[in-house]
Amino acid sequence: MTETAATPEVLRYTAFSADPAGGNPAGVVLDASGLDEAAMLGIAAELGYSETAFLTAPPEALGGEPGRAFTVRYFSPKAEVPFCGHATVATAVALGERIGPGELLFATRAGTVPVSVTGSATGSATGSQDGGSGLRATLTSVEPHVEAISDADLAEALAALDWPAADLDPGIPPRIAYAGARHLVLGAATRARLADLAYDFARLEALMRRLDLTTVQLVHRAGPAVFHVRDPFPVGGVVEDPATGAAAAAFGAYARELGLVPADAELTLHQGEDMGRPGVLTVELRAGDPRVRVGGAGVRIP
Known part of the structure; x- marks a missing residue:
């Protein structure tokens, strides 16, 4: 152009x-x-x-x-x-x-x-x-925060995703996390649950607009500091975001506040694999600093 x-x-x-x-x-x-x-x-x-x-x-x-x-x-x-x-x-x-x-x-x-x-x-x-x-x-990131989600709103999110509550990972409790934008964090008990994403676009979009959510951060824990994530993004007009830095920052704050990881930690998030666009996001947490650092490579698309 x-x-x-x-x-x-x-x-x-x-x-x-x-x-x-x-x-x-x-x-x-x-x-x-x-x-x-x-x-x-x-x-x-x-x-x-x-x-x-x-x-x-x-x-x-x-x-x-x-x-x-x-x-x-x-x-x-x-x-x-x-x-x-x-x-x-x-x-x-x-x-x-x-x-x-x-x-x-x-x-x-x-x-x-x-x-x-x-x-x-x-x-x-x-x-x-x-x-x-x-x-x-x-x-x-800007200074993050984490808040609860009501039982009714959680039930609506699961219905829109067509996820039975039993498929949630109890070690990753549902929360709304913010580090520049709001994201609903939901834990998938298995990698297979995370891989099977077919949701009601309009229903999830309506809930997200009401709660002022940017994405839903779906997470499966693969190791102490390694996670696989996916981010439905109907409010942006796309089914799924391939790699979501704002959600990664929000998740870092969430993981620290809920004690999933130490106050000093470096997390690796794998995203985009199920879309055929694999990416890696590095999330750094520092004790005494509430902000979250998110990094990764970048390259021009020819």
């Missing part, structure tokens, strides 16, 4: 994978200064990815290194969302290829999100066909 005032360049990156065919694709518009909300939503809808990130100049109060601070807005094909982890990682990798690794600062609707980019670019910013990047981005 040729960049003009009316049609800015829309980049395509995948996050949480070094393979363009893995992870979660996101659109990235590095200069959205000429776009209004309707134009941003139109671009996101046309692109069809679960989210597209739009960058403009930062607010004066944000601070940060000159040239490395931005305002970022995120749009799904259906609506604006307050924060999106995978589009943040994708955007940070795109910027890292152009201005180099280092620290970035994003002003989002959910709050200020620092992002660290490490590694070295290998030329994909100029359109190399191998899509190689060599960069990783790690975001630091």
